[in-house]
Amino acid sequence: MALTQSAVSQQIRQLEEQVEQPLFEYVGRKLYLTEAANSLLAASEDIFARLESLDMSLSTLQGNLQGELRLAVVSSIQYLTPHLLAAFREHYPGVSFRLEIATRGQVIQRLRDNLDDVVLMGLVPEDRALEFFPFLNNPIIAVANTDHPLARRSDLSLAEIEGVMVLQREPGSGTRKASDDFLQEKRVHLQQSMQLGSSESLIQGAIAGLGIALVSGHAASAFIRSGALVRLDFTELPLYRSWCAVHARGKRLSPVAQAFLAFLRSERAQIRGLAEQFNA
Known part of the structure; x- marks a missing residue:
């Protein structure tokens, strides 16, 4: 901001004089906001948000939302x-x-x-x-690479998923929660599973041959179209959320x-x- 440290310190002091309360406190070498500073910050963010909303409203009145x-x-x-x-x-x-x-x-x-x-x-x-x-x-489907044994079969029973490695998202993921609830409802119990931390890692894990992945169809479609993945033909999938x-x-x-x-x-x-x- 092209300001020296002393200039910033002076502006902080002037701001504290305006609100008549300390805004910062040092603990060791770390700087912390006081309760007054948090209140000032929240009010400032609200003011700027209102000004931004006003700009948008005015542009809307002119017939040009910005x-x-x-x-x-x-x-x-x-x-x-x-x-x-x-x-x-x-x-x-x-x-x-x-x-x-x-x-x-x-x-x-x-x-x-x-x-x-x-x-x-x-x-x-x-x-x-x-x-x-x-x-x-949001369709949740099962995918695998083209060499997977289930990739060459049709009308698969969901129970057959119990005998293969299944790649899943981390606990707390929406896809993981929906898949777990669905498998529990169908009384299907995974014997082998591997946890990967994102939809992208699930897809790449399936492409690499680590196992089959339960993923959103929107995330996997480009890889299916390119031939890197096969959508497995389980009769009870996709699961729709x-x-x-x-x-x-x-x-x-x-x-x-x-x-x-x-x-x-x-x-x-x-x-x-x-x-x-x-x-x-």
């Missing part, structure tokens, strides 16, 4: 999301995006910290004050965020058409 959409998504839907954003931007070319890809646990933490306008995820936690609505089916748009209950949504949610609600046919290219 602003940034802050979006976080779980990794399983990261391949589809840019296509959703491109379709939304056709309606509102003045909008820009900031997209974060995260695990389900990280997305839940981001919701708690109010870091994003909207979150796209599968399994919405029930113990939090959240507003959400489903906007698209829903992708949901989520935000904190009572959150003041910006005009851009409101427009994006309205797009997800009203353009279901267009969104299903975009998803078709990801249906393996």
Whole structure:
């Protein structure tokens, strides 16, 4: 910022004189915010968010919605999301995006910290004050490389999954939770399993021949089309869950965020058409 350390220190002192309370405290060599500083920070962020929302509202009144959409998504839907954003931007070319890809646990933490306008995820936690609505089916399928013994067979019984190595996401993942609940409901018990930490690692593990993977069809479709993976023909799959748009209950949504949610609600046919290219 082209400021010397002493200039910054003087500005901090002036700010503390304005609020008549200390804003920082040192413990050892580390700097911490005081309770007054946290209150000031929250108020400042709220002010800037309101100004940003005002800019968006004024641009909307002029018939030209502008602003940034802050979006976080779980990794399983990261391949589809840019296509959703491109379709939304056709309606509102003045909008820009900031997209974060995260695990389900990280997305839940981001919701708690109010870091994003909207979150796209599968399994919405029930113990939090959240507003959400489903906007698209999420098919969970089984995939393997072309040399896997099950790849050459059809009409597979789900019980046959018990005798092979199954690659799974980490506990807490929406795909893992949906798969575990489904297998338990079908009374299928995995004898061999291996835990990998992302949809991408599951897909690459299946390509490498580590085992079969239970993944979102949207994440695996490009690899199936290229021939790197085969969708296994289990008669009881795919397992269908829903992708949901989520935000904190009572959150003041910006005009851009409101427009994006309205797009997800009203353009279901267009969104299903975009998803078709990801249906393996």
